[in-house]
Amino acid sequence: MKLSTLVELAKNYKNICLLGHIHPDGDCVGATLGLAMLLEKYNITSTVLLNDLPNQYDFLPIARYVRDHMDEPADLIISLDASDPERLGSFGQLLTNAKKVINIDHHISNTMFGDYNYVDAEASSTSEMVFQMVEDFSVMDVDIAKALYTGILFDTGGFKHSNTKPSTHLAAAKLISYGFDFSELIHNLFDMKPLKAFKAQGLAFERALTYMNERILVSYLNMEDYKNLDIEKSDTESIVHYMNNVDGVEVAVFFYAIDADTYKISLRSKGIVDVCKVAINFGGGGHQKASGASIKAPLEEAILAVTNVISLQL
Numbered sequence: 403m404k405l406s407t408l409v410e411l412a413k414n415y416k417n418i419c420l421l422g423h424i425h426p427d428g429d430c431v432g433a434t435l436g437l438a439m440l441l442e443k444y445n446i447t448s449t450v451l452l453n454d455l456p457n458q459y460d461f462l463p464i465a466r467y468v469r470d471h472m473d474e475p476a477d478l479i480i481s482l483d484a485s486d487p488e489r490l491g492s493f494g495q496l497l498t499n500a501k502k503v504i505n506i507d508h509h510i511s512n513t514m515f516g517d518y519n520y521v522d523a524e525a526s527s528t529s530e531m532v533f534q535m536v537e538d539f540s541v542m543d544v545d546i547a548k549a550l551y552t553g554i555l556f557d558t559g560g561f562k563h564s565n566t567k568p569s570t571h572l573a574a575a576k577l578i579s580y581g582f583d584f585s586e587l588i589h590n591l592f593d594m595k596p597l598k599a600f601k602a603q604g605l606a607f608e609r610a611l612t613y614m615n616e617r618i619l620v621s622y623l624n625m626e627d628y629k630n631l632d633i634e635k636s637d638t639e640s641i642v643h644y645m646n647n648v649d650g651v652e653v654a655v656f657f658y659a660i661d662a663d664t665y666k667i668s669l670r671s672k673g674i675v676d677v678c679k680v681a682i683n684f685g686g687g688g689h690q691k692a693s694g695a696s697i698k699a700p701l702e703e704a705i706l707a708v709t710n711v712i713s714l715q716l
Contacts, residue, residue: 403520405535408504409444411518412478415501418448419476423484424491425635426452428556428591430483431459433506433528436549437482438467440532443541449476453491456636461590462549477501481516483528485509485687506531511678511687523689526563526570529553533573547580548587555591559643564673564691592640599637602627606641606656613709614716619645620705622657622665635666646670653677653712657704664698667708675715683711 412418420438422430434450441448450467479500481487485507487494497503497515505516508531510523525531529550536542554574558566561574578584606621613620623638631637638658645654653675657665667684669677670692677693684707686695697704 403504403506403518403535404537405440406537408480408535409441409446411502411504412441412444412446412448415478417472417474417476418446418478418480419472419496419500420448420450421479421481421484421490421493421496422450422452423489424453426455426483427639428459429527429529429553431455431462431464432549432551432553432556433482433532435462435464435467436529436532436546436553437480437506439463439543439546439549440536440541448480449473451493451496453493454635456634458590458594458636459552461587462552463545472496475499478504480504480506482506482532483508485511486513487515509688510690511682511693524567526565526567527554527557529557530570530573533577534569539576542580544580544582547577548582551577551582551584552587552591555588560588560592565689595640596637598631598633599640602631602633602638603641603644605631606638606645610645611705612651614713616650617652617716618655618709618712619648619651619653620655620657620709621645622701622705623659624701625659625662628659642668642670646672652716653680655705655708655712657701660696663700664696665701665704667695667697667704669693669695669708675712677712679715680708680711684708 420434422434438448438450503516504518506520508525512521533550609621611620642654642656654670656668671677676690681693681695684695684697
């Protein structure tokens with residue numbers, strides 16, 4: 403899909419809403435903000451709705467575009483970086499009354515839930531897909547470039563993940579040319595964390611468990627930990643990444659509690675195990691090397707269930 407096609411379609415609708423997945427990450431935030439700003443260049447106003455937006459993205463123009471509700475029902479919804487309606491959280495119910503739904507995503511597990519589906523599982527990120535939609539670069543500005551670069555940077559892990567392609571570097575080079583301080587952006591995105599996040603990371607490493615001759619590394623944080631450390635999900639996002647860096651580990655699994663017996667699962671793989679297939683077993687999805695899901699069970703049972711599924715691929 404090209405931006406000109408989307409613009410012509412959007413002109414037929416009054417109330418346009420851009421949605422991203424629950425617990426939005428850098429790609430979700432970058433893609434939604436970037437597209438909202440691009441549409442604005444064509445005099446198309448939209449509302450961005452994001453659940454539980456962490457403050458780590460405050461270096462982007464969040465306040466200008468992100469709201470917590472629609473003043474009127476949306477007649478055109480553009481979903482970005484969400485593989486299925488459930489990933490939109492409470493905002494997913496808005497799809498029911500929308501006249502048209504456009505689904506823009508790069509997850510292989512996408513369910514093609516839109517009236518228009520622009521899905522590319524080979525793309526590094528949804529932000530790169532938004533960049534590739536642009537035909538006339540005269541509409542780009544530094545804020546748009548910064549948002550899209552943030553999304554690409556986040557989902558490629560700073561261009562370290564295997565989803566980084568030549569086209570990804572070309573997109574990044576073009577975006578940097580708009581003149582923002584990319585070194586400061588990288589610092590804000592990956593390096594600058596509150597002390598409590600480091601304490602959470604230390605606790606998770608202290609609890610690390612190994613399975614399958616140390617090829618699976620597992621850790622967790624429970625509800626009491628979140629209360630005692632005064633942390634949020636955004637304070638724990640990098641833990642599974644560092645777990646997967648351990649020598650000899652093929653799969654890292656991090657469980658974080660969302661209530662007494664319900665855990666979100668973050669999975670990372672070095673490549674032998676397709677963690678998307680693992681996540682699908684528990685109603686989740688994502689990518690071959692990075693996926694997520696949730697499970698309702700006591701922690702010990704949850705760990706056993708997930709590691710048993712992983713072991714089938716080892």
